[in-house]
Amino acid sequence: MEDDSNISELLAARGIRLTRQREKILAILLQQRDHPTASEVYERAKQKMPSISLATVYNSLEALARNGLLKQVNVDRAPTRFCANLEDHSHFFCERCGAIYDVEAAAAQLGNLPPGFVVFHADVALKGLCSTCSDLNV
Ligand SMILES: [Zn+2]
Ligand SMILES: [Zn+2]
Numbered sequence: 669m670e671d672d673s674n675i676s677e678l679l680a681a682r683g684i685r686l687t688r689q690r691e692k693i694l695a696i697l698l699q700q701r702d703h704p705t706a707s708e709v710y711e712r713a714k715q716k717m718p719s720i721s722l723a724t725v726y727n728s729l730e731a732l733a734r735n736g737l738l739k740q741v742n743v744d745r746a747p748t749r750f751c752a753n754l755e756d757h758s759h760f761f762c763e764r765c766g767a768i769y770d771v772e773a774a775a776a777q778l779g780n781l782p783p784g785f786v787v788f789h790a791d792v793a794l795k796g797l798c799s800t801c802s803d804l805n806v
Contacts, residue, residue: 684735690728692716694737697752703759703768705747741768743793756789762798769798 675695679686686694696712697704704712710725729750732738739751743761749768751759756773773790781787796802 679737682735682737684737686732687728689717689720689724690731693725693728694732694752697732697738697750701751701753701770703741703749703751705749707747709750743768758790758792758794760794760796760798762801763795764797764801767798 675691675698679691693709693713696709696716700712706726706729707722709729710720710722713720713725729738733740733750737752737754739753741749741751741759743749751768751770753770755770757770758773760769760771761767762769771794773792
């Protein structure tokens with residue numbers, strides 16, 4: 669778990685200055701990496717900042733995403749979810765329980781590109797069942 673000082677360091681390294689509110693919202697996403705929606709972030713933010721508004725949460729998430737501190741994760745038509753894991757990774761969507769997991773980036777496995785194509789980033793969405801739902805006890 670990362671505390672606020674780690675976040676300040678991360679931001680300083682990237683030359684980004686955030687308002688206290690945005691920093692707190694980023695902390696919420698780093699603390700519980702379950703890819704919450706904006707309204708779930710709002711529910712969590714309210715516990716720390718009772719006066720915060722949903723609009724502020726939306727604006728903060730947007731600003732954080734713009735600064736590259738968050739990734740937006742879109743699944744079909746469901747509300748956008750937010751991911752604070754900045755490592756290159758892919759998302760695995762469980763179709764039964766709806767959970768989203770971070771899995772190793774699929775880029776390395778995409779070996780079948782035409783000659784001359786170079787991958788910088790792979791945004792691959794994997795869908796299936798998580799280990800809890802698949803009943804396969806690994
Ligand atoms: Zn993620
Ligand atoms: Zn599941």
